[in-house]
Amino acid sequence: MTYRTxxxxxxxxxxxxTAASFGKAQQDGFKALERFxxxxxxxxxxCLEAGLAHVKVALxxxxxxxxxxxAELLAKQAELSNxxxxxxxxxxxxxxxxxxxxxxSVSSFAAAATATTRAAGTKRPEGAAERH
Numbered sequence: 001m002t003y004r005t006x007x008x009x010x011x012x013x014x015x016x017x018t019a020a021s022f023g024k025a026q027q028d029g030f031k032a033l034e035r036f037x038x039x040x041x042x043x044x045x046x047c048l049e050a051g052l053a054h055v056k057v058a059l060x061x062x063x064x065x066x067x068x069x070x071a072e073l074l075a076k077q078a079e080l081s082n083x084x085x086x087x088x089x090x091x092x093x094x095x096x097x098x099x100x101x102x103x104x105s106v107s108s109f110a111a112a113a114t115a116t117t118r119a120a121g122t123k124r125p126e127g128a129a130e131r132h
Contacts, residue, residue: 014116018116018117021113025106025109032098036098042091046091050080050081053080054077057080058077061073
């Protein structure tokens with residue numbers, strides 16, 4: 001019969017390291033969540049500004065009557081749409097870099113957790129006999 005010797009200090013140290021790494025991962029997760037929320041808020045602001053600009057142009061064109069006013073209205077709305085398109089394209093690139101940073105953070109956490117677990121699994125308590 002094999003008797004295992006458990007080293008309580010090693011177990012507690014492993015638990016502390018694991019809890020600390022999960023705490024850091026949770027903190028990083030909340031930071032990423034905040035960044036995503038701020039990003040979505042900025043996109044919503046861009047869309048609201050564009051909508052308000054379209055309404056303002058439409059109300060100004062309503063005051064003037066004629067073919068020239070309609071042509072100016074369409075030209076101005078096309079310009080505003082292009083501006084919004086450029087803003088959203090920049091936001092998409094910003095989102096892509098944000099997602100990449102979060103993915104790298106999660107990958108580094110997973111790698112660190114795996115390394116810690118492997119190191120703890122190969123540690124042998126002092127005085128423990130080698131298994132054959």
